[in-house]
Structure formats: structure tokens, C-alpha cells
Amino acid sequence: MSGSDLAELGRLRELLVRLADGLETFLAFDEPDRSVIDRARWSAPLSGPVPETGVGVDAVLDELLTWVVPNGLRTPHPGFSGYILSRPTTAGIVAGTAATVAGHVRDFLSSFNHLEDVGLAWLAGVCGLRDHSGVFSGGGSTANLIALGAARQAAFEAIGVDPAAEGLHAGPRVSVYGSSEVHHTIHRAAAVLGLGRSAFVPVATDRCGRVDPDAVRDRIRADRAAGVLPVAIVAVAGTTSTGYIDPILALADVAAEEGVWLHVDGAYGLLARCLPELAELLDGVEQANSAIVDPHKWLGTPVGCGATYVRDGDLLERAFTQEPAAYLATYGTEEMTSQFDHLGRGWFDRSLELHAPSRGSWVWAVLREIGLEGVRARLRRHIAYASSLAEMVDTSPHLYVSVPPSLSICCFRHVAGDAHTTELLRRLRADTSYVPSTARIDGQLAIRACFVNPATTIADVEGLAEAASSIAAALAHE
Numbered sequence: 001m002s003g004s005d006l007a008e009l010g011r012l013r014e015l016l017v018r019l020a021d022g023l024e025t026f027l028a029f030d031e032p033d034r035s036v037i038d039r040a041r042w043s044a045p046l047s048g049p050v051p052e053t054g055v056g057v058d059a060v061l062d063e064l065l066t067w068v069v070p071n072g073l074r075t076p077h078p079g080f081s082g083y084i085l086s087r088p089t090t091a092g093i094v095a096g097t098a099a100t101v102a103g104h105v106r107d108f109l110s111s112f113n114h115l116e117d118v119g120l121a122w123l124a125g126v127c128g129l130r131d132h133s134g135v136f137s138g139g140g141s142t143a144n145l146i147a148l149g150a151a152r153q154a155a156f157e158a159i160g161v162d163p164a165a166e167g168l169h170a171g172p173r174v175s176v177y178g179s180s181e182v183h184h185t186i187h188r189a190a191a192v193l194g195l196g197r198s199a200f201v202p203v204a205t206d207r208c209g210r211v212d213p214d215a216v217r218d219r220i221r222a223d224r225a226a227g228v229l230p231v232a233i234v235a236v237a238g239t240t241s242t243g244y245i246d247p248i249l250a251l252a253d254v255a256a257e258e259g260v261w262l263h264v265d266g267a268y269g270l271l272a273r274c275l276p277e278l279a280e281l282l283d284g285v286e287q288a289n290s291a292i293v294d295p296h297k298w299l300g301t302p303v304g305c306g307a308t309y310v311r312d313g314d315l316l317e318r319a320f321t322q323e324p325a326a327y328l329a330t331y332g333t334e335e336m337t338s339q340f341d342h343l344g345r346g347w348f349d350r351s352l353e354l355h356a357p358s359r360g361s362w363v364w365a366v367l368r369e370i371g372l373e374g375v376r377a378r379l380r381r382h383i384a385y386a387s388s389l390a391e392m393v394d395t396s397p398h399l400y401v402s403v404p405p406s407l408s409i410c411c412f413r414h415v416a417g418d419a420h421t422t423e424l425l426r427r428l429r430a431d432t433s434y435v436p437s438t439a440r441i442d443g444q445l446a447i448r449a450c451f452v453n454p455a456t457t458i459a460d461v462e463g464l465a466e467a468a469s470s471i472a473a474a475l476a477h478e
């Protein structure tokens, strides 16, 4: 045995250049999507038992280029407007690759540990959060869990219990308030944190899904009188279905009056705080005890990037500390000379992860590339697309807009009802490159386009409107 590893450790330039060629071909989308129809062809060579003998990195790259990349997920296509799935821009891809190699965890005293701070501070600046400190995590799901973990810590400390240390077994019944439109990751966060899914209290909303602050106040008072401990009020800054924004400022007043934590779930919409014309809609965010935003949505970083911000960073550490661990002790001298004399900012004590990628470098790279000016231009373009789509859809006698667009989301339906709307969506997917998703509004199905993809142009919006109205007309005449 030579003692050398079987894995290739070099040849980065050569292999990355070949990969990049394949990726650019994929992103050109010259071929129609056959990945589902052909899936038996490509899944067979990618399956089988774990190999006893490896094939080497060149063969791995060949298989990536032949079977994997061409059948990859087509969310970066300019006609894709489903869910809230963006397309990572080149700066984030490049920074992510750099971090994988030269900053493979976010800890210790390296440039990457520093960029974690810079990325968080810049993102806070974009979102108008001045007095908050943050931490990155894998996305909105985890970011909401971390924020509600801090809320739980605050609520229980106020009654003399340290929930992180002691658990909740002796605690009172608890509740978390928000609209029926809150993202389901809020319910799951309540489950994981031991509050229970049933702790979530859905409060009355208006037609657009915005919660009624007076109803929240009334419910909190009634619950308190019944011995329930209110843990948090959740305001959504941009609901996933329609992009509507809860009345954050009014909820901040209720939270302050009632002494309850205010959390703003801005996974999608909080970025819009950088637009002066929308500032009023997002007023009150700066008063929130916690807020989250997902750079992997509108900001276009690679997926796996959410950020939680809290006013009281110490609370986050009490809620999520790992406690001192022998394997994490560093024996640095007063005068630090090695990266490994110190762990740097201890992100692992404020979230759920120890080993974690340097997502700060992704955020830093995308903001460094285009600046606030570029972010504002993208958001304004996408918001205008949603309005334009609504206007175009309105000209079809077979379609109508379900609720006026908010942020970059436009929802519309077939006038003949759910069955036609479902078939319209199916034909869009099957026969065109325009791929929206769905929402349910007033109990009825709607087709929902959400513009967050930086590659989308007004021609794609027109294309979607034209395709939708011609399919809708055909359906009406069948």
C-alpha cells in the first residue's frame, strides 16, 4: 500500500472547466425537458449497489455530464415562476465554490469567518434591521425555528424557567399567534421546540390573508386570563401564496402592549424593505424581537441560506448554546498568531449547526457584485412583472385575477372553476416552458406566478400570459 488516498485531491482547474461547459449547456435550455419521460434511461446508470471498486474522478465527471446535469432541475429557466424558487447567480456559485475549498467551515480566524459577519450586517442593512444581530442557517425553516427558540427562551425566562436547560415539562400551556397564512414551518418549529403544533392559534384575516391585529390582541388577553403563556406573535412579510404583508406596525404595538415577542417571517418579502416605496408596508420590522429572511429566495444565493435576526443576541446563546465542550477548547495565547488559536465568532452557539458552510461569503459576493442598486432594480422589475401579468390576464375573457398582486406574486384562475384551472396548469407544464405553481384563495384553486428569477424578462411574462389565455380559450370551447 502506498498510503495515498484513492480520491483525487487536485486537478481542480481541468475538472471545473469541463463541468462549467456542461452547466452552461444546461442553463441554455436549448433542448425541451425530457428528463421525466426519459427517467428510466438515466436513473439506471445512476443506481445500483454501492461500488466495491471506484471508477475514478474522470468517470464520475463523465457520468455527471452525461446523466445528471442534463436531467437536472429546471428551476433556473426564465419561464419558471413556481413556488419561490430563484436561480443562484454566478457570484454566489463562484463564492460557494471558493468557500467549499478555502473556507470549508465558517469557524476560526479566517476571512470566511469574517464574511459571515459582513454578510449578516449587509443583509440586515438591506432589510432595515439596525439593532439586530443575526446568524445564518440552512433556510427559512431553520431560521424560523431558531427565532421561535429565542422567543420560547424569553417567554419562559419571564416565568422563572430556563427551557433550554430544564425543558418544558412543568410549564403552562403556551400559544403562538398568527394568520392562517403563516408558513407551515412555523407549526413545525412549535412542534420541535416542544410547544406543540396545537400551540399555534390562527387568527382572523382579511380577504388577502392579512391578520387582524385587534383579533390578535383579544385572543392574547383571553388566553392569558385562562392561564396560557403567549410565546410569540408571528407576522408574515410576504405570504407564500399571495405575497401579502401583515400589518407589522400594528402588530408591533400589540406585542409591546401585551409584552409578547414579535417575530417577522420575511423569508420571501423582507428584502423589499430596501425599496422606499414599500417602506411603509414593512414599517415596524425594526421593532420586531426577531425576523428572518432567506437570501436563497429573492437575493439569488445558492440554496441552503436563511438568516435569523434577534434584538437580543444573548438570548439566542442561552437558547442554543452547546455548553463548553472539550473538543471545542482552543488553547490560544494572548497574542494570536494562528487561525486555530480561536474559534472566531461562535456561530455554533447561536443556532443548530456546528460544522456549517460559510454562507456569509455567498451573501457578501452577491451584494458586492450588484450592490443595493442591483437588488432594488431586480425587486422593482419583478414587482412590475406581477402587475403586468395581472393586466394581461384581465384582458382574457376566460381568466381573472384572484386577488390584486402583492410583491412579485400574481394569482389568477379560469372563470369556469377549479377543474379548468387544474387542466390549464397541467397544459402549461406539458406544452410550454412557462411553469407557475398554485395557491388556494377563498377556497378556490388559483395559478400562482412568483417572479424571483433574475433571468426572467418581460417577454417571459408576456409569453406566460399569452399561453395561459390561449389554453384557457381552448378549454372553454372543448
Ligand SMILES: *Cc1c(COP(=O)(O)O)cnc(C)c1O
Binding pocket: 084, 138, 139, 140, 141, 142, 144, 183, 185, 236, 238, 239, 240, 265, 266, 267, 268, 294, 306
Ligand atoms: C419559503 C418560506 C419559508 C421556508 O423557507 P425554506 O427556506 O424553504 O426553508 C418560511 N416562511 C415563508 C414566508 C416562506 O416563504
